[in-house]
Amino acid sequence: MLTVESLKKSYDDTAVRRSKRRSDDGSRVFAVGGVDFEVHDGELFTLLGPSGCGKTTTLRSVAGLERPTGGRVTLGGRVLFDDKQGINIGANRRGLGMVFQSYAIWPHMSVFKNVSFPLEVMPRAKRPGRKEIEERVEQVLEVIELGAYASRPATKLSGGQQQRLALARALVTRPELMLLDEPLSNLDAKLRENMRFELKRLQRELNLTAIYVTHDQAEALVMSSRIAVMNQGRIEQIGKPREIYTRPATRFVAEFIGTSNFVEAKVTSVRGDEVEVDTPQGRLLAHKVEKVPLVGDTVLISIRPECVDLTRERRGDVPNEWSGTVLTRAFMGDVVDHIVGVGNLEIRNRSNPTLSIPPGTEVHFSVAPDKVTLVPVD
Amino acid sequence: MTVVPAPTTSRDDGPGSGHGVAPPPRGAAAGARLLRLLRRPLSLQGLLVGGAVVVVGYLAVVPLGYLIHDTFLSADGRGVSFAAFSRAYGGNSQSGEMLLNSLWFALGSAALALVLGTSLAYIQVRTDTPFKGLFFAASLVPLIVPGILYATSWIFLGDPSSGILNSLVFKPLFGSSPVNIYSVWGMIWVQGLHLAPVAFLLMVAAFRAMDPSLEESAAMSGASRLTVLRRVTVPLLRPAMISGALLMFVQSLESFEVPGLLGLQNGIYVFTSRIYFVLRAYPIDYGAAGAYAIGLLLIAAAGVLFSSWLQRSSRNFQTVTGKAFRPRPVELGRARPFVGAGVILYFLITVVLPVAVLVYASLLKYYAAPSSKTLSQMTFANYRTVWHQPLAFTALKNSLIVGIGAATAVMVLTSIVSWVVLRTRARGRRLLDLLAFTPIVIPGLVLGLALSFVYLRTPLPIYGTLLILLISYCTRYLPYGMRYASSAMAQMSPELEESAAVNGASWFQTFRRVLLPLMSGGILAGWVYILVVSFRELSSTILLYSPGKEVLSVLIWEQFENGQFTTLAALGVCMVVLLFLLVSVAYRFGARFGLQNDSAN
Numbered sequence: 001m002l003t004v005e006s007l008k009k010s011y012d013d014t015a016v017r018r019s020k021r022r023s024d025d026g027s028r029v030f031a032v033g034g035v036d037f038e039v040h041d042g043e044l045f046t047l048l049g050p051s052g053c054g055k056t057t058t059l060r061s062v063a064g065l066e067r068p069t070g071g072r073v074t075l076g077g078r079v080l081f082d083d084k085q086g087i088n089i090g091a092n093r094r095g096l097g098m099v100f101q102s103y104a105i106w107p108h109m110s111v112f113k114n115v116s117f118p119l120e121v122m123p124r125a126k127r128p129g130r131k132e133i134e135e136r137v138e139q140v141l142e143v144i145e146l147g148a149y150a151s152r153p154a155t156k157l158s159g160g161q162q163q164r165l166a167l168a169r170a171l172v173t174r175p176e177l178m179l180l181d182e183p184l185s186n187l188d189a190k191l192r193e194n195m196r197f198e199l200k201r202l203q204r205e206l207n208l209t210a211i212y213v214t215h216d217q218a219e220a221l222v223m224s225s226r227i228a229v230m231n232q233g234r235i236e237q238i239g240k241p242r243e244i245y246t247r248p249a250t251r252f253v254a255e256f257i258g259t260s261n262f263v264e265a266k267v268t269s270v271r272g273d274e275v276e277v278d279t280p281q282g283r284l285l286a287h288k289v290e291k292v293p294l295v296g297d298t299v300l301i302s303i304r305p306e307c308v309d310l311t312r313e314r315r316g317d318v319p320n321e322w323s324g325t326v327l328t329r330a331f332m333g334d335v336v337d338h339i340v341g342v343g344n345l346e347i348r349n350r351s352n353p354t355l356s357i358p359p360g361t362e363v364h365f366s367v368a369p370d371k372v373t374l375v376p377v378d
Numbered sequence: 379m380t381v382v383p384a385p386t387t388s389r390d391d392g393p394g395s396g397h398g399v400a401p402p403p404r405g406a407a408a409g410a411r412l413l414r415l416l417r418r419p420l421s422l423q424g425l426l427v428g429g430a431v432v433v434v435g436y437l438a439v440v441p442l443g444y445l446i447h448d449t450f451l452s453a454d455g456r457g458v459s460f461a462a463f464s465r466a467y468g469g470n471s472q473s474g475e476m477l478l479n480s481l482w483f484a485l486g487s488a489a490l491a492l493v494l495g496t497s498l499a500y501i502q503v504r505t506d507t508p509f510k511g512l513f514f515a516a517s518l519v520p521l522i523v524p525g526i527l528y529a530t531s532w533i534f535l536g537d538p539s540s541g542i543l544n545s546l547v548f549k550p551l552f553g554s555s556p557v558n559i560y561s562v563w564g565m566i567w568v569q570g571l572h573l574a575p576v577a578f579l580l581m582v583a584a585f586r587a588m589d590p591s592l593e594e595s596a597a598m599s600g601a602s603r604l605t606v607l608r609r610v611t612v613p614l615l616r617p618a619m620i621s622g623a624l625l626m627f628v629q630s631l632e633s634f635e636v637p638g639l640l641g642l643q644n645g646i647y648v649f650t651s652r653i654y655f656v657l658r659a660y661p662i663d664y665g666a667a668g669a670y671a672i673g674l675l676l677i678a679a680a681g682v683l684f685s686s687w688l689q690r691s692s693r694n695f696q697t698v699t700g701k702a703f704r705p706r707p708v709e710l711g712r713a714r715p716f717v718g719a720g721v722i723l724y725f726l727i728t729v730v731l732p733v734a735v736l737v738y739a740s741l742l743k744y745y746a747a748p749s750s751k752t753l754s755q756m757t758f759a760n761y762r763t764v765w766h767q768p769l770a771f772t773a774l775k776n777s778l779i780v781g782i783g784a785a786t787a788v789m790v791l792t793s794i795v796s797w798v799v800l801r802t803r804a805r806g807r808r809l810l811d812l813l814a815f816t817p818i819v820i821p822g823l824v825l826g827l828a829l830s831f832v833y834l835r836t837p838l839p840i841y842g843t844l845l846i847l848l849i850s851y852c853t854r855y856l857p858y859g860m861r862y863a864s865s866a867m868a869q870m871s872p873e874l875e876e877s878a879a880v881n882g883a884s885w886f887q888t889f890r891r892v893l894l895p896l897m898s899g900g901i902l903a904g905w906v907y908i909l910v911v912s913f914r915e916l917s918s919t920i921l922l923y924s925p926g927k928e929v930l931s932v933l934i935w936e937q938f939e940n941g942q943f944t945t946l947a948a949l950g951v952c953m954v955v956l957l958f959l960l961v962s963v964a965y966r967f968g969a970r971f972g973l974q975n976d977s978a979n
Contacts, residue, residue: 065594067709091597092606104595108613117609118599169599179598 002039002062002177002209007032007071009057031057032068033233039177039211040225044203046212048220049230050256055213056181058230062211063098063179064091076176092121097170098179101186103162105154105169112137112150114165118173140168143202160191167199171206178210184219196222217257221245229253246304247290251375254302261308261347263301264377267293275374277301281343285319286372293374300375305350307371310338312357314364321366322347326359340365430794431810437853438816441828442675448831449668462665466656467673472647479641480631480648480677483565487633488626490570492619495577498724501717502578503585506707508718512725517575519729522957524914525572525635526934527950530943531732532559532568533639534739542735545747560643569636571728573626580625584618617689624685628678632821634917639938649674650823650917657827657921664831671824678819733954740947760948769933770949777913777929780844784851785908789901791852792859796867797893801875811860818857822917825850830921842924850918855908862907866900867893906964910957 009032032054039045047055060066062073064080067088073081075096080089097118106114115137119128128136141147144164149157157165163183170178183199184192200223203210214220220227221241228238229252237249248254251262265277265284270293275286277299284301293299315321324342336353339346340363349365357363450458467473502513519528535542536559544555558564592614596606612619634650641651649670656667710717739745741756764770795814799807817825829850833841840846874896878888894901916931923932930953937946 063594063598065597067711091594092600092602095600096598098595098598100591100595102589102591104589104591106592106596106610106614117596117601121596121599121601121605121609166595169595173600 001041001076002211003072003074004035004037004058004062005072007035007058007061007073008069009054009061009066010069030054030069030233032061034071035230035233035235037228037235037238039209041209042207043225044200044208044210044212044223046214046220046224046227047230048214048217048224048227048256051215053230054233055215055230059179059181059211059213062177063096064089064094095173095175096177096179097173097175099163099166099170099181099183101182103166103183103186105157105162105165107153107155109154110150111141111146111152111154111157111165114154115140115168115172118169122173136172140172143171143206144168159187160195163187163195167202171208176209178208180210180212182214183212185214185216192219199223221257229256231256246371247373248302248375251300251302251377254373254375259305259348261301261303261305263303263345265299265301267295267297267299270295274369277374281345282322284367284372285369286374287369289374291374291376293376298377300377302373302375303347303367303371305337305348306335307367308340308347308349308365309367310340310349310351310355310357310363310365312361312363315366318366319369320372321364323362323364326357326361326363328359329357331356338363426794427798430791430798431806433791434795434810434813434856437849437856438813441825441832441853442820444831444835445668445671445824445828449665449672451665462663462669465663466666466669476647476649476652477673479562479646480674483562483569483637483641483648484627484630486562486566487569487573487630488623490566491573491577491626492623494570494574494724495579495622496581496615496619498574498578499581499585501721503582504590504708505710505717506714507710507721508714509721509725512721513578516725516729517578518961520572520575521910521961523732523954524916524931524957525569525633526639526914526916526931526938527736527954528572528732529568529636529639530934530938530946530950531736532564534735534745534943534947535559535731536564536567540745540747542747560640560646562641562646565636565640565646568640569630569633572636573629574728576629577622577626580622581615581618584615584622588614620685620688624681627681628819628821631674631678631681632823632917634823634920638935649677650821653823653827654920664827667827668831671821671827674821674824675819678821682819736947736950736954739944740951742944745943745947760944761952763945764948764952769928772926773928773930773933776844776847776927777931780847780851780929781909781912783848784855784912785905787848787852788855788859788908789863789905792856792863792904793867793894793897793901796860796864797889800864800867801872814860815857817853820853822854822915823921825853826918826921829853829918842927844927846922847919847927847929850922851908851912851915854915854918855911858908858911859904862900862904863897866897866904869900870896903964906960910960910964913953913957913960 008030010030035054035058037045047058049055057066061068061071061081068081068083070083071081072079072083075094079085079087080094081087106117109117116133119133119136122128138147138150141150144167146157146161146164146168149161154162154165163186166183180199184195187195196219202208203223212220212223221244224241226238226240227244229236229244231252237244237253239247239249244253245257248257248260254260254262263279263281263284265279267275268278268283269276273287273289273292275289275292277284277286279301286301309318314323322342324340324347326338327341327346328337328339330337330339331353334353335350336355338349338351338355338357340349341347347365449462450460498513501507502510523531533541536544536557538544538555538558538560541555541557541559543557548555548557559568593606593610596610597603601609631648632650634654637646637648637651638654640646641648642655647655653667653670653674656663656670738748740760741758742752743755743757743759746752792814795810799811799814820828829846830841833846840849870893874892875888878892879885883891913929914931915929916935919929919932920935923929928936930949934946934949934953937943937949
């Protein structure tokens with residue numbers, strides 16, 4: 001199990017300070033400003049966020065490629081970094097596996113040599129014999145289906161193959177923890193989708209513990225056991241993919257993952273975990289609310305487009321039913337979006353493409369109360 | 379065969395690929411294709427392209443042809459003879475010692491430059507060292523301080539009797555004068571320091587082109603720093619280091635300034651100074667000089683072959699992704715102040731000290747190490763001498779005429795040649811590219827000798843005029859012009875030309891109204907660069923100038939031969955100021971076009 005406690009990283013380098021984020025009051029700017037998380041054994045833990053949110057810096061701090069400004073990193077009882085005790089184990093002695101965004105395949109070595117390198121540079125006491133190295137390399141190459149390419153120069157591989165080679169190299173020492181830094185972002189769309197499942201399968205079969213960094217929310221949702229959504233050097237929410245999607249804890253998470261309709265509202269009554277709010281366009285009921293607000297609080301309502309049920313006729317027997325006019329219709333093949341104007345609000349609906357209502361039509365829509373999410377206003 | 383734009387190939391043929399020192403020739407078929415290309419003479423395009431081919435061929439091939447012909451010609455003017463070689467290398471000519479000196483000097487300088495340049499490049503690119511700006515300031519030294527002045531400065535510093543290092547540092551502290559600049563070690567030191575910035579710039583480019591995650595992934599695999607260096611960093615940088623080493627080697631081999639100023643004093647001869655020596659003796663033995671020149675060419679060619687043999691296995695290292703690398707500098711931590719101090723020290727020794735001593739010497743009547751006496755007698759007399767010397771202004775005028783002429787001619791020529799090479803499918807383009815790059819391995823002194831062979835025999839009134847210097851400079855700087863012109867052209871999408879053609883522009887209209895304006899930045903940068911380097915050209919000029927047609931660098935050389943060191947220093951300071959201004963202007967225009975990557979001399 002990996003534990004990261006209040007990890008901080010700031011850049012003092014003047015060039016960085018000049019070009020990047022500089023806080024207005026001139027105080028130290030943190031690329032990572034106090035991050036805590038745990039990665040359990042056998043888990044694929046994803047750091048998700050937009051570029052510059054600190055996810056890669058966090059990963060590199062765990063890797064030992066970057067020296068954090070403060071905090072503590074432990075792996076299975078072994079302290080990797082602790083600024084109070086002055087411990088900072090070198091990247092080469094942490095015994096982790098890492099796959100880089102650019103794959104970082106050594107172009108001057110063959111496929112086999114690329115994979116055998118981590119075994120060859122092990123400390124003498126632990127280093128396996130020549131025979132065993134050969135067996136282990138071949139075994140790993142079989143697992144990732146590169147067995148036939150062992151003697152090729154690494155540069156003769158295609159992008160997808162290089163990606164798998166990078167994975168093999170990280171796997172060959174059977175590390176306690178794998179670090180994956182946007183490993184799929186250089187592949188084309190089709191291959192990327194295949195590799196998602198491939199990676200997931202490998203991770204399950206080999207029972208790997210891994211930290212996965214990506215800015216691609218779809219990738220994160222597909223692959224992760226748990227996701228930490230990061231923004232501006234901080235973690236906004238940690239949770240299972242479904243939780244993150246259906247119950248975003250902050251506006252940022254709701255906006256970053258998927259699309260969402262936001263409505264500002266005031267809480268009018270609270271009964272258990274059922275909350276009634278008032279919006280300029282009418283009342284809304286929300287069920288199964290996690291952080292129950294107080295009556296009179298201002299909150300933000302988040303509704304996913306696919307939770308908006310659009311009908312031509314008014315049903316009347318469902319809660320949270322509003323009326324409006326279709327403003328735009330966008331056909332996207334597998335789904336169709338309608339944007340409905342309600343007063344000065346625009347509500348996006350996502351439906352099966354069998355539904356098609358021309359703009360200008362009067363329509364009605366409703367949202368099931370347990371699909372109405374309350375997000376605290378920041 | 380028609381000349382058609384070839385957008386698909388032109389990208390692959392960017393300046394990197396064909397511009398190694400010696401791409402392999404394509405054989406006879408290429409020549410035939412070229413001929414067919416030339417048979418389209420009646421279009422303007424054909425004329426321009428054909429003209430460019432003829433001029434490049436003439437500049438690159440004819441002098442060498444004459445050199446070889448005249449050297450092997452027997453005394454009676456008929457048949458082949460090796461008499462010139464036996465005169466040059468046989469008997470008690472001490473040619474073995476000369477050969478050893480040459481190799482020792484060239485290899486030593488190349489090694490020193492490469493080690494210094496590579497370490498500095500690593501520190502600059504890969505660490506969070508302080509004073510990053512100083513690195514590039516130091517890298518401008520070879521552009522601003524010509525070799526002849528740099529060597530002179532080091533004479534002021536390292537002369538065994540009057541040098542500052544001996545009389546102010548070693549004598550008082552250790553009671554001895556160990557520094558002797560008039561030795562092979564002294565020559566290596568000066569040449570190596572002067573070339574180090576070139577190596578630095580080459581290696582900076584190599585480090586920047588190398589994905590740091592290649593090293594990081596090795597560290598993540600458990601390799602120690604030393605193992606990473608040995609098994610990943612060095613093998614990956616090998617191609618760049620080999621071509622850098624070759625460049626340093628060839629440039630040291632052909633350098634005349636340093637062996638001329640520092641070696642002749644103690645009778646330490648290398649090829650270049652021997653050629654000069656033979657040509658200054660009576661009767662002039664042109665055959666023997668030619669024999670030395672051919673020997674020098676052979677060694678340079680052997681160097682080229684050897685380095686391409688070393689490179690044979692590392693051709694396809696260029697690899698992986700098109701993503702820009704996020705530079706993540708290595709944090710030096712506690713070593714940072716020490717590295718910073720080292721950078722300052724390097725800057726002081728290689729830049730501040732030589733320039734300061736030049737300024738100091740220019741203010742003295744007779745050169746002596748600083749003491750209260752010399753400091754109290756400082757005077758501007760030398761500057762007045764320079765000012766009142768009519769020759770100084772003639773030389774400045776001549777330098778400007780030849781420099782501007784060569785810069786203009788080379789950039790016009792190379793714009794056309796690079797268009798042919800990059801944008802057409804003309805099969806001879808490889809050969810043309812090769813021809814345009816050949817002069818980079820021809821030592822200046824050899825070119826000077828070859829050109830004097832050509833024009834001493836030609837009835838044209840060229841020998842003894844400025845025109846012969848112009849021809850020499852055009853030949854020497856053709857490769858540099860090619861680098862600027864072709865990188866400017868490679869930066870431009872072929873679609874821009876194609877859209878002009880689709881809109882009805884003729885080839886010439888497209889060239890003049892689309893290509894030239896878009897390339898103008900790069901061409902201007904190349905123009906100023908050639909102007910700057912032609913100011914300090916000495917090694918071919920010294921054989922080709924005639925009295926009354928001196929240029930600035932020759933004037934400095936004459937002052938040196940007459941022992942007027944302080945006047946030389948004053949003249950040198952003026953020249954440094956002038957070059958500094960020119961380089962600043964060049965930087966304004968050429969920042970985008972990588973002037974800093976081309977300070978090879």
